[in-house]
Amino acid sequence: xxxxxxxxxxxPVFEEAPVELRCNYSSSVSVYLFxxxxxxxxxxxxxxxxxxxxxxxxxxxGFEAEFNKSQTSFHLRKPxxxxxxxxxxxxxxxxxxxxRLTFGEGTQLTVNP
Amino acid sequence: GAGVSQSPSNKVTEKGKDVELRCDPISGHTALYWxxxxxxxxxxxxxxxxxxxxxxxxxxxxxxxxAERTGESVSTLTIQRTQQEDSAVYLCASSFTxxxxxxxxxxxxxxxxxVL
Numbered sequence: 001x002x003x004x005x006x007x008x009x010x011x012p013v014f015e016e017a018p019v020e021l022r023c024n025y026s027s028s029v030s031v032y033l034f035x036x037x038x039x040x041x042x043x044x045x046x047x048x049x050x051x052x053x054x055x056x057x058x059x060x061x062g063f064e065a066e067f068n069k070s071q072t073s074f075h076l077r078k079p080x081x082x083x084x085x086x087x088x089x090x091x092x093x094x095x096x097x098x099x100r101l102t103f104g105e106g107t108q109l110t111v112n113p
Numbered sequence: 114g115a116g117v118s119q120s121p122s123n124k125v126t127e128k129g130k131d132v133e134l135r136c137d138p139i140s141g142h143t144a145l146y147w148x149x150x151x152x153x154x155x156x157x158x159x160x161x162x163x164x165x166x167x168x169x170x171x172x173x174x175x176x177x178x179x180a181e182r183t184g185e186s187v188s189t190l191t192i193q194r195t196q197q198e199d200s201a202v203y204l205c206a207s208s209f210t211x212x213x214x215x216x217x218x219x220x221x222x223x224x225x226x227x228v229l
């Protein structure tokens with residue numbers, strides 16, 4: 001079975017600073033990788049996904065993530081954050097032949113002025 | 114509607130009562146998922162529907178939990194004899210299931226259940 005570890009439960013940063021949210025996964029088979037974001041009092045929404053091809057994927061709101069197969073990582077980055085990026089971010093994985101998405105425990109990103 | 118709709122948005126119940134949570138997926142989405150999110154924790158998979166059948170219900174925590182889906186549309190999650198540990202936000206999501214689209218889930222805003 002696959003699993004996901006998000007290494008930081010809370011990440012506080014100042015506005016306009018860069019941020020990296022870390023995600024490692026474990027799987028014996030090929031997977032697809034996702035980042036979801038949950039803004040306060042809203043449902044989760046897809047931020048970006050890696051299916052195949054270029055290992056650097058770009059998502060909404062200026063976020064990007066890099067798939068590193070050798071390190072089994074899929075870290076999320078943004079070069080300059082805004083207060084509005086304050087949210088919980090979830091990394092998720094699914095087997096390429098599977099139907100169940102497995103989520104990490106989430107990282108609360110708090111952007112301070 | 115355009116998105117996944119869940120009701121009720123909030124439910125407070127007494128221990129031992131039964132509750133029903135409803136999910137209306139996006140029209141045309143054949144896959145439907147239920148997840149549970151306890152306070153400060155990640156999403157815990159409960160059950161997956163493909164059409165009206167449930168090929169994976171391995172995440173249901175006990176036989177007090179059941180779910181059904183009808184008309185390849187609405188789904189109901191039922192919790193019988195609720196316990197305090199059932200308190201959580203119950204999230205429903207739907208998706209297409211063809212190839213790489215699998216995993217791109219569209220979530221509702223959740224039903225927050227509080228068991229007193």
